[in-house]
Amino acid sequence: xxxxxxPTSMDCAEGRAANLPCNHxxxxxxxxxxxxxxxxxxxxxxxxxxxxxxxxxxxxxxxITEDRKSSTLILPHAxxxxxxxxxxxALFYDKVIFGxxxxxxxxx
Amino acid sequence: NAGVMQNPRHLVRRRGQEARLRCSPxxxxxxxxxxxxxxxxxxxxxxxxxxxxxxDESGMPKERFSAxxxxxxxxILRIQQVVRGDSAAYFCASSPLQDYGYTFGSGTRLTVx
Numbered sequence: 670x671x672x673x674x675x676p677t678s679m680d681c682a683e684g685r686a687a688n689l690p691c692n693h694x695x696x697x698x699x700x701x702x703x704x705x706x707x708x709x710x711x712x713x714x715x716x717x718x719x720x721x722x723x724x725x726x727x728x729x730x731x732x733i734t735e736d737r738k739s740s741t742l743i744l745p746h747a748x749x750x751x752x753x754x755x756x757x758x759a760l761f762y763d764k765v766i767f768g769x770x771x772x773x774x775x776x777x
Numbered sequence: 778n779a780g781v782m783q784n785p786r787h788l789v790r791r792r793g794q795e796a797r798l799r800c801s802p803x804x805x806x807x808x809x810x811x812x813x814x815x816x817x818x819x820x821x822x823x824x825x826x827x828x829x830x831x832x833d834e835s836g837m838p839k840e841r842f843s844a845x846x847x848x849x850x851x852x853i854l855r856i857q858q859v860v861r862g863d864s865a866a867y868f869c870a871s872s873p874l875q876d877y878g879y880t881f882g883s884g885t886r887l888t889v890x
Contacts, residue, residue, distance in 0.1 A: 762875065
């Protein structure tokens, strides 16, 4: 699976959009970009995934660059409950391996 | 439609005892994955099982740890002769297809005293 790199931590003001970047410059053509998050002490939660088109669901939007070397997870209106560690993973039908992720703090 | 059920939520064991952690996958899911999260550390893959088969145990410690997923009943992660370093949160995930559509449980917090 392609390696991904994410910033260690980010802050976001409550009510504003949270934009979490992820670099995956070695991603192969069939690998999907998955996003999970782990709210303190809870089990990881699936957020969204995509291949090359932008995706949106009730939780977030995923913007993947045309060359697929990077992507951005967007939480449109961050709330305090969105404070969590966010994991970006590139994989194709392989077990999910978590990196260190981005610790997002939503600030009142 | 119940999610992935793990029990117990909290488990306390004395050093040297056995710990048995149970995971009931979502209905229709036949693939189970176990992960461990040590305090202040990331999630580490341990083992992947299908019904009655261990598919990938590359993340399992070589000794004292075992896992099973019988034809009937939940998947069991068993830790024999627990030590303080086994204190961690253990998460289980299930999926309907191999390596696709993971859903995680709430975890079992094991404390070894």
